[in-house]
Amino acid sequence: MVILIWNIPMLLKVFGKDRFDLLYPDFFDINDPVISKETDWSFIDMKMPETPESEIPSDSITLSETLEKTNPHNGSNNWAVSGEKSYSGHPILANDPHLSLNLPSIWFVMQLATPEHNSFGATLPGALGIISGFNNHIAWGETNATRDVLDWYKIEFKDTTRKEYKHDGQWKKTTQRIEEIKIRNGKTLYDTIIYTHHGPVTYDHNFKGDNPKAGYAMQWVGHMGGNNQRTFLKFNEGKNYDDYLNALKGYTAPAQNFVFASTQGDIALWIQGKFPNKWEGQGKFLLDGSNPQHDWQNFIPQAFNAHTKNPERGFVSSANQHPVDESYPFYVFNDGYETYRNRTINDFFRSKDKFDIQDFKNLQNNNYNLKASELLPYVFANMDTSSLNTEEMDILNTIKMWDFYSEIDQLAPSIWESWWTKLSEIIWDEYDADPLVMDKPFTYQTIEMLKNQPEDELMDIVSTPEKETAKDLFLITFKETAKELVEWKAAHGDYNWSAYKATFVGHLLQALPAFSRFDVPIGGDYNTVNAASKNHGPSWRMIVEMTSPPIGYGIYPGGQSGNPGSKYYDNFIDQWAAGDYISLLFMQDQDAKKDIMATQTLIPNR
């Protein structure tokens, strides 16, 4: 759903199908999927839905804008190594969800113990049980699976009363639901939502559209409900792989990569959610709401969801990358899967035989900038530097010397950040004319285009009379970068990565300076394993070794208290930035006294 392409005739006129597939491939040419390529899918014996031959519908309404999208930096890492790959013979599991950096903290750490169970880990206000953690038997963690579970259908109404819509050659009745929205000190607003069997009509002439006889209906797995909290409650009391599998079976949305390790020695990863079984290409474009072949035909049976248990390679991992490779029988739309963190992680686990806790800590804090390393050597080899002045040459030489680690004391990561930001905007300037037509190609494909299609017509800057190529874009944006950094230096001093990035952990009220933390010295950017960008990053880092009982380490950018007057409000931030961890005190005895700072006893009022 995410490539919102409303205007297909125009799109095809501009690009054509081959061009479209070049810019938006279903699979990037490198792919190190969540479920490894070696996986045998022969157990999936199911007829796949056929792609209908009908035309892609053209749009019937003009939108003023589209719905806001989620933060593209929302992502996470998780992984686990088997006993054979672990220094101690016990599996080790890690998880670090990447979210915006907020105070009070998004997460807090908790131990939940009853006479029957005992679990420990990070959880969210309002959630039941531990979300990312462990108990005496198993450990679990999540990353977002970014799977496409939302499609748009073009709806044609019979008349402006919108009581009937076209489907399967006949007029079918819509249902109306009146939403009552109470407004403080004002009149209650009544909003009529029109439902088709696809889902609610979201865009219409009342909302960002213009045609009273047409609309776009949203079909979304999230509207179908389900008890997703139960999954986590069952994890909390789980004892083995079967309990884990049983717990996640009913989970629907948003789809997650659930990593697992147990004291019995199992490791696993299931990509779990309720996934429509789509025909090839379904949902890539606007769907025809009147054509029954465009309906979701059925769902992928849960047992056929991509998963792996105790793989031969001895580790499982996910970092929001493509879930599978081409051999997975079901259609998986390329929703802009991450292409850098996963390769750094997997390459690391392929690099040696045994891993210990320090390796895990180092990996979670790894700032290797694979993205920069894949583009910059090509740029250095192809950019014409003859017109650069001394100041610009100095800056170029600085970034040429870079080892591609985005560390806080380096200048090169700042140069790269500024340069890439400008380059990625200028290459797709064609899209700025009509930003609603579709999303710009994904980062990986952008770099591929720069390297492999440097003379492509899209490299041209529309507003200039000259015909630019990739080489010209490198030089133009480099000169702008040099200018920006020289000015930055004059205003703020040295542009080392820490100062230039200026990571902050902001209070919920518009990052109120008094209650926020600024200039946190942490390396990395949104494509490094340590995905710390300006106001986004690893919001909880956890490592668990599956001894009996398990030994855990954790840290997060905040504190256990939500009170800005408490020293526990933000006391973990410095340790988090430095890559340090706290040993988690997983108490085995309810009367334990060791390391207890305070106790509070709640007695029911009889």
Place this chain on the structure above:
Amino acid sequence: MKNNLINFAVTLIIAIILSQFLPWWHVMVAGFVSTLFFGLKRSAVFFIPFLAVLLFWMVYAFWLGNANDFILAEKIAVLLPLGGSWPLLLLVTGFIGGVAAGVAALLGNQCRLLIKR
């Protein structure tokens, strides 16, 4: 001089006692009542209750702030903004209380003159 000392002590005691029951304006009641009964001359009418409450609020704020190592006081000093200096925040706190008490004392003094006439 003796009057000044008595007024100072009375303002302080009334303010401390009333602070247990009333919101911030207890200092105004204290300033008003003390000058109503213990008259002062010229600028002392304002400044004696001012100093009494300044002292009271600064000490009280110090005591409150000290309980969490002035973490919150420093943050409020960023919010106001006072450059994050908690001693400055205490001074501002005392000053505001003192002005309130002093103004109320001026009113108390006028009332005392009305009654005497």
